[in-house]
Amino acid sequence: MHRFRYQGDVLFVEEVSTAVLAEKYGTPLYVYSAGTVLDHYDRLVASLRALDPLVCYAVKANSNLALLRLLAARGSGFDLVSGGELYRVLQAGGDPARCTFAGVGKTDREIEEALEAGIYSFIVESREELSAINRAAVRLRKKAPVALRVNPDVGARTHAKIKTGVAESKFGIPAEEIEEVYRELPRFSHLRLRGMQIHIGSQIRDVEPFAEAVGRVIPLVAMARDRFGAEFFDIGGGLGIAYEEALQSGDPGWWESKTGWATPARYAQRLLPLLSPLGLRTIVEPGRLLVGNAGILLTRVLYRKDGPSRKFVIVDAGMNDLIRPALYGSFHQIVPVIRRGGDPIEADVVGPVCESGDRFAESRRMPPVTAGDLLAIFSAGAYGFSMASQYNSRPRPAEVLVEGAKHRLIRRRESYEDLVRGEPGAEEEPGGPQGERTPKESHELANG
Numbered sequence: 001m002h003r004f005r006y007q008g009d010v011l012f013v014e015e016v017s018t019a020v021l022a023e024k025y026g027t028p029l030y031v032y033s034a035g036t037v038l039d040h041y042d043r044l045v046a047s048l049r050a051l052d053p054l055v056c057y058a059v060k061a062n063s064n065l066a067l068l069r070l071l072a073a074r075g076s077g078f079d080l081v082s083g084g085e086l087y088r089v090l091q092a093g094g095d096p097a098r099c100t101f102a103g104v105g106k107t108d109r110e111i112e113e114a115l116e117a118g119i120y121s122f123i124v125e126s127r128e129e130l131s132a133i134n135r136a137a138v139r140l141r142k143k144a145p146v147a148l149r150v151n152p153d154v155g156a157r158t159h160a161k162i163k164t165g166v167a168e169s170k171f172g173i174p175a176e177e178i179e180e181v182y183r184e185l186p187r188f189s190h191l192r193l194r195g196m197q198i199h200i201g202s203q204i205r206d207v208e209p210f211a212e213a214v215g216r217v218i219p220l221v222a223m224a225r226d227r228f229g230a231e232f233f234d235i236g237g238g239l240g241i242a243y244e245e246a247l248q249s250g251d252p253g254w255w256e257s258k259t260g261w262a263t264p265a266r267y268a269q270r271l272l273p274l275l276s277p278l279g280l281r282t283i284v285e286p287g288r289l290l291v292g293n294a295g296i297l298l299t300r301v302l303y304r305k306d307g308p309s310r311k312f313v314i315v316d317a318g319m320n321d322l323i324r325p326a327l328y329g330s331f332h333q334i335v336p337v338i339r340r341g342g343d344p345i346e347a348d349v350v351g352p353v354c355e356s357g358d359r360f361a362e363s364r365r366m367p368p369v370t371a372g373d374l375l376a377i378f379s380a381g382a383y384g385f386s387m388a389s390q391y392n393s394r395p396r397p398a399e400v401l402v403e404g405a406k407h408r409l410i411r412r413r414e415s416y417e418d419l420v421r422g423e424p425g426a427e428e429e430p431g432g433p434q435g436e437r438t439p440k441e442s443h444e445l446a447n448g
Protein backbone atom coordinates (compact mmCIF):
# COMPACT_ATOMS: atom_id res chain seq x y z
CA MET A 1 0.00 0.00 0.00
CA HIS A 2 1.60 3.23 -1.11
CA ARG A 3 1.62 6.65 0.54
CA PHE A 4 0.71 9.00 -2.32
CA ARG A 5 -2.62 10.75 -1.60
CA TYR A 6 -4.47 13.94 -2.35
CA GLN A 7 -4.85 16.24 0.62
CA GLY A 8 -7.49 18.63 -0.57
CA ASP A 9 -6.51 19.16 -4.19
CA VAL A 10 -2.76 18.68 -3.80
CA LEU A 11 -0.96 15.38 -4.28
CA PHE A 12 1.11 14.50 -1.23
CA VAL A 13 3.76 11.87 -0.69
CA GLU A 14 3.64 10.86 2.96
CA GLU A 15 3.46 14.29 4.65
CA VAL A 16 5.07 16.32 1.88
CA SER A 17 3.41 18.20 -0.98
CA THR A 18 4.70 17.05 -4.35
CA ALA A 19 4.19 20.63 -5.60
CA VAL A 20 6.72 21.81 -3.01
CA LEU A 21 9.17 19.10 -4.09
CA ALA A 22 8.87 20.11 -7.75
CA GLU A 23 9.56 23.75 -6.82
CA LYS A 24 12.53 22.90 -4.64
CA TYR A 25 14.24 20.26 -6.75
CA GLY A 26 12.99 21.04 -10.27
CA THR A 27 11.53 18.66 -12.84
CA PRO A 28 11.64 16.01 -14.16
CA LEU A 29 12.02 14.54 -10.68
CA TYR A 30 11.80 11.04 -9.28
CA VAL A 31 10.17 11.01 -5.83
CA TYR A 32 10.20 7.93 -3.61
CA SER A 33 8.33 7.14 -0.42
CA ALA A 34 10.54 5.35 2.11
CA GLY A 35 7.52 4.29 4.15
CA THR A 36 6.02 2.55 1.12
CA VAL A 37 9.17 0.58 0.35
CA LEU A 38 9.46 -0.60 3.95
CA ASP A 39 5.75 -1.40 4.18
CA HIS A 40 6.01 -3.66 1.12
CA TYR A 41 9.15 -5.30 2.48
CA ASP A 42 7.59 -5.91 5.91
CA ARG A 43 4.39 -7.35 4.43
CA LEU A 44 6.31 -9.81 2.31
CA VAL A 45 8.55 -10.95 5.16
CA ALA A 46 5.56 -11.31 7.49
CA SER A 47 3.55 -13.34 5.00
CA LEU A 48 6.42 -15.80 4.43
CA ARG A 49 7.46 -16.04 8.09
CA ALA A 50 6.80 -19.79 8.32
CA LEU A 51 9.32 -20.48 5.54
CA ASP A 52 12.50 -19.02 7.11
CA PRO A 53 12.46 -16.36 4.38
CA LEU A 54 15.31 -14.33 3.02
CA VAL A 55 14.15 -11.43 0.89
CA CYS A 56 16.76 -10.54 -1.71
CA TYR A 57 15.69 -7.24 -3.25
CA ALA A 58 16.36 -7.26 -7.01
CA VAL A 59 18.71 -4.30 -7.25
CA LYS A 60 18.15 -3.74 -10.96
CA ALA A 61 14.63 -2.41 -10.29
CA ASN A 62 16.09 0.67 -8.60
CA SER A 63 19.69 0.76 -7.49
CA ASN A 64 19.90 4.12 -5.73
CA LEU A 65 22.21 3.82 -2.71
CA ALA A 66 19.70 5.46 -0.37
CA LEU A 67 17.08 2.81 -1.16
CA LEU A 68 19.63 0.03 -0.81
CA ARG A 69 20.68 1.45 2.57
CA LEU A 70 17.07 1.64 3.70
CA LEU A 71 16.50 -2.02 2.82
CA ALA A 72 19.87 -3.22 4.14
CA ALA A 73 19.09 -1.61 7.50
CA ARG A 74 15.79 -3.52 7.57
CA GLY A 75 17.67 -6.80 7.09
CA SER A 76 17.10 -7.26 3.38
CA GLY A 77 19.46 -9.24 1.20
CA PHE A 78 20.00 -8.41 -2.46
CA ASP A 79 19.66 -10.13 -5.80
CA LEU A 80 22.44 -9.02 -8.14
CA VAL A 81 22.89 -9.36 -11.87
CA SER A 82 26.25 -7.61 -12.35
CA GLY A 83 29.52 -6.65 -10.69
CA GLY A 84 28.30 -3.06 -10.70
CA GLU A 85 25.30 -4.02 -8.58
CA LEU A 86 27.58 -5.83 -6.12
CA TYR A 87 29.66 -2.64 -5.92
CA ARG A 88 26.54 -0.61 -5.17
CA VAL A 89 25.35 -3.01 -2.47
CA LEU A 90 28.77 -2.95 -0.78
CA GLN A 91 28.79 0.87 -0.97
CA ALA A 92 25.38 0.87 0.70
CA GLY A 93 26.59 -1.34 3.55
CA GLY A 94 24.64 -4.38 2.35
CA ASP A 95 25.70 -7.80 3.61
CA PRO A 96 27.25 -9.91 0.80
CA ALA A 97 26.40 -13.03 2.79
CA ARG A 98 22.75 -12.18 2.03
CA CYS A 99 23.29 -11.72 -1.71
CA THR A 100 22.51 -13.94 -4.66
CA PHE A 101 24.13 -13.33 -8.05
CA ALA A 102 22.10 -14.30 -11.12
CA GLY A 103 22.46 -13.54 -14.84
CA VAL A 104 23.30 -15.55 -17.94
CA GLY A 105 26.55 -13.75 -18.78
CA LYS A 106 28.75 -13.41 -15.72
CA THR A 107 32.33 -12.55 -16.64
CA ASP A 108 35.39 -14.04 -14.92
CA ARG A 109 36.01 -10.69 -13.27
CA GLU A 110 32.46 -10.54 -11.88
CA ILE A 111 32.68 -14.12 -10.64
CA GLU A 112 35.96 -13.39 -8.83
CA GLU A 113 34.60 -10.19 -7.28
CA ALA A 114 31.56 -12.04 -5.96
CA LEU A 115 33.72 -14.86 -4.58
CA GLU A 116 36.06 -12.40 -2.87
CA ALA A 117 33.11 -10.54 -1.38
CA GLY A 118 31.69 -13.79 0.00
CA ILE A 119 28.22 -13.80 -1.53
CA TYR A 120 25.63 -16.25 -0.29
CA SER A 121 25.17 -17.99 -3.64
CA PHE A 122 25.69 -17.78 -7.35
CA ILE A 123 22.58 -18.54 -9.36
CA VAL A 124 23.95 -20.58 -12.25
CA GLU A 125 22.24 -20.33 -15.62
CA SER A 126 24.22 -22.78 -17.77
CA ARG A 127 26.53 -25.78 -17.55
CA GLU A 128 29.46 -23.81 -18.98
CA GLU A 129 29.01 -21.25 -16.23
CA LEU A 130 29.47 -24.02 -13.64
CA SER A 131 32.90 -24.70 -15.11
CA ALA A 132 33.79 -21.00 -15.13
CA ILE A 133 32.83 -20.59 -11.45
CA ASN A 134 34.74 -23.74 -10.51
CA ARG A 135 37.86 -22.45 -12.30
CA ALA A 136 37.60 -19.10 -10.52
CA ALA A 137 37.15 -20.87 -7.18
CA VAL A 138 40.27 -22.98 -7.85
CA ARG A 139 42.24 -19.80 -8.63
CA LEU A 140 41.07 -18.12 -5.43
CA ARG A 141 41.25 -21.31 -3.33
CA LYS A 142 37.64 -20.96 -2.25
CA LYS A 143 34.61 -23.15 -2.28
CA ALA A 144 31.96 -21.44 -4.44
CA PRO A 145 28.32 -21.70 -3.28
CA VAL A 146 26.08 -22.27 -6.29
CA ALA A 147 22.39 -22.77 -6.99
CA LEU A 148 20.99 -24.02 -10.28
CA ARG A 149 18.41 -21.87 -12.01
CA VAL A 150 15.84 -24.24 -13.40
CA ASN A 151 13.81 -23.19 -16.39
CA PRO A 152 10.45 -24.77 -15.50
CA ASP A 153 8.87 -23.96 -18.89
CA VAL A 154 5.86 -22.20 -17.40
CA GLY A 155 4.22 -19.46 -19.42
CA ALA A 156 3.15 -16.63 -17.15
CA ARG A 157 0.70 -14.14 -18.62
CA THR A 158 2.93 -11.11 -18.91
CA HIS A 159 4.75 -9.05 -21.52
CA ALA A 160 6.97 -11.09 -23.89
CA LYS A 161 10.07 -9.07 -22.99
CA ILE A 162 9.77 -9.92 -19.29
CA LYS A 163 8.79 -13.57 -19.57
CA THR A 164 11.73 -15.66 -18.41
CA GLY A 165 10.46 -19.11 -17.46
CA VAL A 166 9.50 -20.47 -20.88
CA ALA A 167 11.57 -22.96 -22.87
CA GLU A 168 12.45 -20.41 -25.59
CA SER A 169 13.95 -17.93 -23.14
CA LYS A 170 17.69 -17.66 -22.55
CA PHE A 171 17.34 -18.07 -18.79
CA GLY A 172 18.14 -21.06 -16.64
CA ILE A 173 18.87 -24.71 -17.29
CA PRO A 174 16.02 -26.77 -18.76
CA ALA A 175 14.35 -28.91 -16.09
CA GLU A 176 15.06 -32.07 -18.15
CA GLU A 177 18.82 -31.46 -17.92
CA ILE A 178 19.03 -30.95 -14.18
CA GLU A 179 19.52 -34.59 -13.21
CA GLU A 180 22.37 -34.83 -15.69
CA VAL A 181 23.93 -31.76 -14.04
CA TYR A 182 23.55 -33.48 -10.66
CA ARG A 183 25.57 -36.40 -12.03
CA GLU A 184 28.30 -34.03 -13.28
CA LEU A 185 28.51 -31.96 -10.09
CA PRO A 186 30.92 -34.17 -8.11
CA ARG A 187 33.54 -33.50 -10.81
CA PHE A 188 33.68 -29.83 -9.77
CA SER A 189 36.04 -29.88 -6.81
CA HIS A 190 35.40 -26.28 -5.72
CA LEU A 191 31.64 -26.00 -5.99
CA ARG A 192 29.03 -26.55 -3.32
CA LEU A 193 25.38 -26.88 -4.33
CA ARG A 194 23.72 -24.60 -1.84
CA GLY A 195 20.27 -24.29 -3.37
CA MET A 196 17.95 -24.21 -6.34
CA GLN A 197 16.26 -21.26 -8.02
CA ILE A 198 13.48 -20.32 -10.42
CA HIS A 199 12.37 -16.92 -11.70
CA ILE A 200 9.56 -17.08 -14.21
CA GLY A 201 9.12 -13.43 -15.20
CA SER A 202 7.97 -10.04 -14.07
CA GLN A 203 4.71 -8.14 -13.44
CA ILE A 204 2.81 -11.39 -12.80
CA ARG A 205 -0.49 -10.60 -11.11
CA ASP A 206 -1.89 -14.06 -10.78
CA VAL A 207 -0.70 -16.59 -8.17
CA GLU A 208 -1.18 -19.72 -10.28
CA PRO A 209 1.89 -19.47 -12.56
CA PHE A 210 4.08 -19.23 -9.44
CA ALA A 211 2.39 -22.28 -7.93
CA GLU A 212 2.71 -24.21 -11.17
CA ALA A 213 6.42 -23.46 -11.50
CA VAL A 214 7.17 -24.22 -7.85
CA GLY A 215 5.21 -27.46 -8.04
CA ARG A 216 7.05 -28.54 -11.15
CA VAL A 217 10.51 -27.96 -9.68
CA ILE A 218 9.96 -29.27 -6.13
CA PRO A 219 11.02 -32.87 -6.92
CA LEU A 220 14.34 -31.55 -8.27
CA VAL A 221 14.79 -29.36 -5.21
CA ALA A 222 14.14 -32.29 -2.89
CA MET A 223 16.77 -34.26 -4.80
CA ALA A 224 19.30 -31.44 -4.39
CA ARG A 225 18.57 -31.34 -0.68
CA ASP A 226 18.96 -35.12 -0.23
CA ARG A 227 22.00 -35.64 -2.45
CA PHE A 228 23.99 -32.45 -1.90
CA GLY A 229 22.65 -30.91 1.29
CA ALA A 230 21.12 -27.96 -0.55
CA GLU A 231 19.68 -25.55 2.02
CA PHE A 232 17.44 -23.15 0.09
CA PHE A 233 14.84 -22.86 -2.63
CA ASP A 234 14.80 -19.45 -4.26
CA ILE A 235 11.45 -18.87 -5.95
CA GLY A 236 12.50 -15.64 -7.70
CA GLY A 237 10.67 -12.36 -7.99
CA GLY A 238 7.99 -11.24 -10.40
CA LEU A 239 5.05 -10.20 -8.24
CA GLY A 240 3.04 -7.57 -10.09
CA ILE A 241 1.92 -4.11 -8.98
CA ALA A 242 -0.88 -1.69 -9.90
CA TYR A 243 -0.40 0.43 -13.00
CA GLU A 244 -3.92 1.18 -14.29
CA GLU A 245 -5.33 2.26 -10.94
CA ALA A 246 -2.07 3.08 -9.24
CA LEU A 247 -3.42 6.04 -7.27
CA GLN A 248 -6.41 4.02 -6.02
CA SER A 249 -4.17 1.11 -5.00
CA GLY A 250 -2.87 3.17 -2.08
CA ASP A 251 -6.11 2.23 -0.36
CA PRO A 252 -6.15 -1.18 1.39
CA GLY A 253 -9.79 -1.65 0.34
CA TRP A 254 -8.72 -1.55 -3.29
CA TRP A 255 -6.55 -4.64 -2.80
CA GLU A 256 -9.32 -6.47 -0.97
CA SER A 257 -11.55 -5.95 -4.01
CA LYS A 258 -8.95 -7.37 -6.43
CA THR A 259 -9.38 -10.94 -5.32
CA GLY A 260 -7.53 -12.43 -8.30
CA TRP A 261 -4.36 -10.47 -7.57
CA ALA A 262 -1.21 -11.90 -6.09
CA THR A 263 -0.74 -9.79 -2.99
CA PRO A 264 2.12 -10.96 -0.74
CA ALA A 265 -0.48 -12.55 1.57
CA ARG A 266 -2.26 -14.50 -1.19
CA TYR A 267 1.06 -15.50 -2.76
CA ALA A 268 2.31 -16.89 0.55
CA GLN A 269 -0.98 -18.59 1.32
CA ARG A 270 -0.91 -20.44 -2.01
CA LEU A 271 2.77 -21.42 -1.84
CA LEU A 272 3.08 -22.30 1.84
CA PRO A 273 1.58 -25.82 1.56
CA LEU A 274 3.92 -26.58 -1.37
CA LEU A 275 7.08 -25.22 0.21
CA SER A 276 6.72 -26.12 3.90
CA PRO A 277 7.25 -29.88 3.48
CA LEU A 278 10.66 -29.25 1.89
CA GLY A 279 11.97 -27.91 5.18
CA LEU A 280 14.28 -25.49 3.38
CA ARG A 281 14.91 -21.79 3.62
CA THR A 282 12.84 -19.84 1.07
CA ILE A 283 14.39 -16.97 -0.83
CA VAL A 284 12.33 -14.46 -2.79
CA GLU A 285 13.73 -11.82 -5.13
CA PRO A 286 11.17 -9.04 -5.45
CA GLY A 287 12.11 -5.91 -7.35
CA ARG A 288 9.02 -4.20 -8.72
CA LEU A 289 6.84 -5.19 -5.75
CA LEU A 290 9.00 -3.31 -3.25
CA VAL A 291 9.71 -0.11 -5.15
CA GLY A 292 7.36 0.15 -8.15
CA ASN A 293 4.43 1.88 -6.48
CA ALA A 294 6.80 3.65 -4.09
CA GLY A 295 7.94 6.09 -6.78
CA ILE A 296 6.48 8.70 -9.09
CA LEU A 297 8.01 10.85 -11.80
CA LEU A 298 7.06 14.52 -11.54
CA THR A 299 7.04 16.43 -14.80
CA ARG A 300 5.98 19.88 -15.91
CA VAL A 301 3.79 20.65 -18.92
CA LEU A 302 5.80 22.71 -21.42
CA TYR A 303 3.25 23.15 -24.20
CA ARG A 304 -0.16 22.18 -25.42
CA LYS A 305 -0.47 21.45 -29.11
CA ASP A 306 -3.85 20.69 -30.61
CA GLY A 307 -3.26 18.99 -33.94
CA PRO A 308 -5.90 18.25 -36.57
CA SER A 309 -6.55 14.73 -35.31
CA ARG A 310 -4.97 14.72 -31.86
CA LYS A 311 -4.23 16.87 -28.90
CA PHE A 312 -0.77 16.75 -27.39
CA VAL A 313 0.42 17.56 -23.91
CA ILE A 314 4.17 18.09 -24.19
CA VAL A 315 6.03 17.56 -20.90
CA ASP A 316 9.63 18.02 -19.77
CA ALA A 317 10.22 14.30 -19.02
CA GLY A 318 11.06 11.99 -21.89
CA MET A 319 11.56 8.36 -22.77
CA ASN A 320 15.18 8.72 -21.67
CA ASP A 321 13.91 9.33 -18.12
CA LEU A 322 11.23 6.61 -18.10
CA ILE A 323 11.43 4.17 -20.97
CA ARG A 324 8.74 1.67 -19.97
CA PRO A 325 5.92 3.02 -22.18
CA ALA A 326 8.22 3.15 -25.21
CA LEU A 327 9.91 -0.20 -24.51
CA TYR A 328 7.00 -2.33 -23.31
CA GLY A 329 3.99 -0.28 -24.37
CA SER A 330 3.21 -0.13 -20.69
CA PHE A 331 0.50 1.95 -19.06
CA HIS A 332 1.27 4.52 -16.37
CA GLN A 333 -1.44 6.48 -14.61
CA ILE A 334 -0.87 10.23 -14.93
CA VAL A 335 -2.55 12.67 -12.53
CA PRO A 336 -2.28 16.40 -11.90
CA VAL A 337 -0.23 17.50 -8.91
CA ILE A 338 -2.90 20.13 -8.24
CA ARG A 339 -6.46 19.14 -9.08
CA ARG A 340 -8.63 21.73 -10.76
CA GLY A 341 -12.12 21.68 -12.24
CA GLY A 342 -12.97 21.88 -15.92
CA ASP A 343 -13.93 19.58 -18.77
CA PRO A 344 -11.61 16.64 -19.29
CA ILE A 345 -9.54 16.49 -22.46
CA GLU A 346 -8.30 13.51 -24.45
CA ALA A 347 -4.64 13.85 -25.36
CA ASP A 348 -1.32 12.14 -25.98
CA VAL A 349 1.20 12.92 -23.27
CA VAL A 350 4.56 13.15 -25.00
CA GLY A 351 8.15 14.09 -24.16
CA PRO A 352 10.74 16.23 -25.93
CA VAL A 353 12.85 13.37 -27.36
CA CYS A 354 13.10 13.06 -31.14
CA GLU A 355 11.28 9.72 -31.42
CA SER A 356 7.60 9.05 -32.06
CA GLY A 357 7.81 6.41 -29.33
CA ASP A 358 8.52 9.14 -26.78
CA ARG A 359 4.97 9.01 -25.47
CA PHE A 360 3.79 8.35 -21.92
CA ALA A 361 0.11 8.02 -22.80
CA GLU A 362 -1.98 7.75 -25.93
CA SER A 363 -5.48 9.27 -26.31
CA ARG A 364 -5.66 9.59 -22.53
CA ARG A 365 -8.70 11.17 -20.93
CA MET A 366 -7.36 13.58 -18.37
CA PRO A 367 -8.23 16.79 -16.56
CA PRO A 368 -7.56 19.94 -18.55
CA VAL A 369 -3.93 21.05 -18.26
CA THR A 370 -2.05 24.09 -19.44
CA ALA A 371 1.60 25.01 -19.81
CA GLY A 372 3.27 25.21 -16.42
CA ASP A 373 1.07 22.60 -14.74
CA LEU A 374 2.70 19.70 -12.93
CA LEU A 375 1.84 16.06 -13.57
CA ALA A 376 2.71 12.93 -11.60
CA ILE A 377 3.43 9.74 -13.53
CA PHE A 378 2.67 6.86 -11.18
CA SER A 379 4.32 3.44 -10.68
CA ALA A 380 7.70 4.82 -11.71
CA GLY A 381 9.79 3.52 -8.80
CA ALA A 382 10.84 0.30 -10.52
CA TYR A 383 12.65 0.15 -13.86
CA GLY A 384 12.38 3.94 -14.03
CA PHE A 385 15.60 5.68 -13.10
CA SER A 386 17.55 2.42 -13.35
CA MET A 387 16.71 2.26 -17.07
CA ALA A 388 17.17 5.99 -17.67
CA SER A 389 19.72 7.17 -20.20
CA GLN A 390 21.15 10.43 -21.48
CA TYR A 391 19.67 9.91 -24.96
CA ASN A 392 19.34 13.20 -26.83
CA SER A 393 22.05 14.44 -24.42
CA ARG A 394 19.50 14.98 -21.71
CA PRO A 395 20.96 14.98 -18.20
CA ARG A 396 19.24 12.36 -16.06
CA PRO A 397 16.74 13.59 -13.46
CA ALA A 398 17.29 14.11 -9.76
CA GLU A 399 15.90 11.67 -7.20
CA VAL A 400 14.35 12.58 -3.85
CA LEU A 401 13.46 10.38 -0.90
CA VAL A 402 10.60 11.27 1.43
CA GLU A 403 10.35 9.91 4.97
CA GLY A 404 7.35 11.30 6.83
CA ALA A 405 7.66 15.08 6.75
CA LYS A 406 11.34 14.95 5.69
CA HIS A 407 12.70 14.98 2.17
CA ARG A 408 16.22 14.82 0.81
CA LEU A 409 18.07 14.65 -2.45
CA ILE A 410 19.41 11.13 -3.02
CA ARG A 411 20.86 11.84 -6.45
CA ARG A 412 21.54 15.27 -7.79
CA ARG A 413 20.28 16.24 -11.22
CA GLU A 414 22.98 15.59 -13.80
CA SER A 415 24.78 18.53 -15.34
CA TYR A 416 25.98 19.10 -18.89
CA GLU A 417 29.48 18.28 -17.63
CA ASP A 418 28.16 14.86 -16.58
CA LEU A 419 27.14 14.30 -20.19
CA VAL A 420 30.71 14.54 -21.52
CA ARG A 421 32.57 13.06 -18.54
CA GLY A 422 35.19 10.57 -19.63
CA GLU A 423 35.35 11.82 -23.19
CA PRO A 424 38.81 13.13 -24.16
CA GLY A 425 38.80 16.89 -24.65
CA ALA A 426 35.81 17.42 -22.40
CA GLU A 427 35.96 20.52 -20.26
CA GLU A 428 36.05 19.67 -16.59
CA GLU A 429 33.91 21.19 -13.91
CA PRO A 430 36.01 23.09 -11.38
CA GLY A 431 37.01 20.55 -8.75
CA GLY A 432 35.82 17.81 -11.11
CA PRO A 433 36.73 14.16 -10.97
CA GLN A 434 40.51 14.66 -11.64
CA GLY A 435 41.31 12.80 -8.45
CA GLU A 436 39.54 9.67 -9.66
CA ARG A 437 42.03 9.15 -12.50
CA THR A 438 45.16 7.10 -12.36
CA PRO A 439 48.31 9.04 -13.30
CA LYS A 440 48.47 7.02 -16.53
CA GLU A 441 44.94 8.02 -17.53
CA SER A 442 45.66 11.67 -16.77
CA HIS A 443 48.77 11.47 -18.89
CA GLU A 444 46.85 9.91 -21.76
CA LEU A 445 44.17 12.56 -21.48
CA ALA A 446 46.67 15.38 -21.43
CA ASN A 447 48.42 13.97 -24.46
CA GLY A 448 45.26 13.25 -26.44
Ligand SMILES: *Cc1c(COP(=O)(O)O)cnc(C)c1O
Pocket residue numbers: 058060061079081102103199201202203236237238239285286287288289382
Ligand atom coordinates in the same frame (compact mmCIF):
# COMPACT_ATOMS: atom_id res chain seq x y z
C1 LIG B 1 14.58 -9.01 -12.61
C2 LIG B 1 14.75 -10.14 -11.69
C3 LIG B 1 14.03 -10.18 -10.49
C4 LIG B 1 13.03 -9.15 -10.08
O1 LIG B 1 11.90 -9.14 -10.86
P1 LIG B 1 10.63 -8.27 -10.40
O2 LIG B 1 9.62 -8.53 -11.41
O3 LIG B 1 11.07 -6.85 -10.41
O4 LIG B 1 10.24 -8.74 -9.05
C5 LIG B 1 14.28 -11.22 -9.63
N1 LIG B 1 15.17 -12.20 -9.94
C6 LIG B 1 15.87 -12.18 -11.09
C7 LIG B 1 16.84 -13.26 -11.37
C8 LIG B 1 15.69 -11.15 -12.00
O5 LIG B 1 16.38 -11.15 -13.14
